[in-house]
Amino acid sequence: MDFAFFLFSSFCERGNFFHFTIQTPSLYVCTDVTVYPDPEALGSQTNYYKHKNRGKTIHQLQIFLQTNVTNMPHSNCLAISSVFFFLFSSFFFSTKATPIYSSHVCTNSTKNQPNTTFQTNLNLLLSSLSSKATEATQFYKTTIATQTPNPVKGLFLCRGDTLAAACHDCVTAAAADLKRRCPVQKEAIIWYDVCMVRYSNQYLNNIVPGVDMSDSNNVTSISISLDRFNELLAGLLNSLATKARNSADKKFATGEVNLTSSVTLYGLVQCTPDLSLFDCRMCFSSAIASVPNCCDGKRGARVLLPGCNIRYEVYPFYSSNNTLTPTIVKPRPSGGSGVEVILTFVIPIVAAMVLFTFGICTVMRKQAKSVIQLWKQTNYSEV
Secondary structure (H helix, E strand, C coil): CHHHHHHHHHHHCCCCCCCCCCECCECCCCCCCCCCCCHHHHCCCCCEEECCCCEEEHHHHHHHHHHHHHCCCHHHHHHHHHHHHHHHHHHHHCCCCCCCEEEEEECCCCECCCCCHHHHHHHHHHHHHHHHCCCCCCEEEEEECCCCCCCEEEEEEECCCCCHHHHHHHHHHHHHHHHHHCCCECEEEEEECCEEEEEECCCCCCCCCCEEEECCCEHHHCCCCHHHHHHHHHHHHHHHHHHHHCCCCCCEEEEEEECCCCCEEEEEEEECCCCCHHHHHHHHHHHHHHHHHHHCCECCEEEECCCEEEEEECCCCCCCCCCCCCCCCCCCCHHHHHHHHHHHHHHHHHHHHHHHHHHHHHHHHHHHHHHHHHHHHHHHHHC
């Protein structure tokens, strides 16, 4: 009894919010209550409980539950229902993820000044890359102002398992971020989790510079020797590199290998599609060869090069469906069938949320009555 009251006091001290657990016979509903009804309304003797730091009374808890939960008006139930409807709908419909930055390189070989022709061309290039990413394209390469003294070459590459919408969001964010991180460089590259954007006023070198990123955790936490881990890792990455460079379109491959009966190693490799078979093989070889130097014994790592990238983890980090789903706007069928399709999905979802939230109110009322009866019997038997 004292423990239940202490929990309730602790929850309610937090302020103006509702918090409850549907677990019989516990129920916590906290709100900002400043006025309590007359204790005589219960028609029973008051049983006081003294907290360590402040005085509390059991009858206040009983009256609060009786007046604020069991007799909860319809408007209060609607308020709680609205809160759950908002939270559930926000969770259900918020599917847009924020692009995750990985690394960048700003070369210091050449620099430009603000408000120059090169800067204007660079802005046009980055805008062009962002717009092309809306066309269900995972790779795009172009040159702005080719016949001028200030041409700018650029490209973007999205990971092979990335959906069109996520590719566009990533390229747009990366292009804007690249201008901020490398404001005066004439050559720069930036990597995000699912895309890469780069530009240069010269030839786009596909081997260097590069970035190595590794997990801080070692494989010692896995029941496998370091030699065996490196052997399985090298076999996985080399087989994926062969598969990717020989593919006709995306030069992208994923795969996995069992380290132990309970731990799986996942790998991903990708070349830019414009590379020749030889250049792709050289890029992969350079990336894989750098793993022992940068990431030996690490459970996860990424090697990011302008022309290719490799990654491995002990958890799945890519989609098993390695196809790009284009977001093409189809013509609306006659007869309003497009609206009917939307309603077919929306109406059941809304109905389910309404039933769920009102069901919560019903359970709250029933459990509150049981809790009051139990506390009354316990307190009055102690008097």
